[in-house]
Amino acid sequence: MAPGAEVTTKKEVNRGAWTPEEDRKLAEVIEVHGAKRWKIIAAKAGLNRCGKSCRLRWLNYLRPNIKRGNISDQEEDLILRLHKLLGNRWSLIAGRLPGRTDNEIKNYWNSHLSKKIKQKEIKQHGGSMREGSKSQKTGQVEQVNVEVREESTSNNEVEDSKVRDNVDEFFDFSNEDPLNFDWVCQFLQLDDSSKFHSL
DNA sequence: AACGACTACAACCGCTCTGCC
DNA sequence: GGGCAGAGCGGTTGTAGTCGT
Numbered sequence: 157m158a159p160g161a162e163v164t165t166k167k168e169v170n171r172g173a174w175t176p177e178e179d180r181k182l183a184e185v186i187e188v189h190g191a192k193r194w195k196i197i198a199a200k201a202g203l204n205r206c207g208k209s210c211r212l213r214w215l216n217y218l219r220p221n222i223k224r225g226n227i228s229d230q231e232e233d234l235i236l237r238l239h240k241l242l243g244n245r246w247s248l249i250a251g252r253l254p255g256r257t258d259n260e261i262k263n264y265w266n267s268h269l270s271k272k273i274k275q276k277e278i279k280q281h282g283g284s285m286r287e288g289s290k291s292q293k294t295g296q297v298e299q300v301n302v303e304v305r306e307e308s309t310s311n312n313e314v315e316d317s318k319v320r321d322n323v324d325e326f327f328d329f330s331n332e333d334p335l336n337f338d339w340v341c342q343f344l345q346l347d348d349s350s351k352f353h354s355l
Numbered sequence: 356a357a358c359g360a361c362t363a364c365a366a367c368c369g370c371t372c373t374g375c376c
Numbered sequence: 377g378g379g380c381a382g383a384g385c386g387g388t389t390g391t392a393g394t395c396g397t
Contacts, residue, residue: 173365194382209367259386267363
């Protein structure tokens with residue numbers, strides 16, 4: 157069913173693509189009231205949208221300093237490495253890519269990088285995947301997650317929790333300048349032997 | 356030109372987490 | 377401690393655009 161064309165209900169809310177007019181109204185209200193209490197923002201903006209939808213629109217498209225499109229090689233490499241480390245924790249990954257949103261990275265992963273990895277695996281396994289994917293939809297991603305889990309669970313559960321704590325600690329960057337790229341350069345230098353480097 | 360298949364991505368949904376009363 | 381509302385997250389869907397036939 158096309159968005160906006162759904163069966164009329166008593167309390168119908170707008171769905172589907174945002175119009176420039178809606179964007180403008182939302183930005184104006186957020187400028188005045190701040191980016192919180194989304195239900196109230198939606199009401200004040202006079203938008204027939206739910207708060208959730210307003211929040212998503214702001215975070216992914218209207219927020220200042222958002223980069224759109226053109227993910228660089230460096231960023232792509234970074235996403236691959238971080239995904240290997242973290243799995244599908246898109247918000248954490250996005251937090252390490254200034255101007256990028258979790259939604260954008262997730263989409264980029266699903267449409268570009270998961271394919272690259274799949275192709276690479278096909279090359280490595282001579283075109284035959286030993287383990288059939290349990291999930292048709294998330295097969296590729298799951299395969300990589302298994303690798304991550306296997307690496308970090310090599311000892312025992314205590315060690316595993318340590319690893320997880322360290323990862324969380326590593327990704328606690330609340331005190332850092334989000335636009336600082338120095339750590340990226342350091343991170344990229346850490347693992348020159350990364351198997352994804354040649355992708 | 357027409358049509359179907361494929362791709363990319365914006366947006367929604369359902370669930371969990373967190374803070375407040 | 378329990379219930380509630382708001383916020384956040386990851387998974388999934390819908391559709392416009394592109395490409396191949």
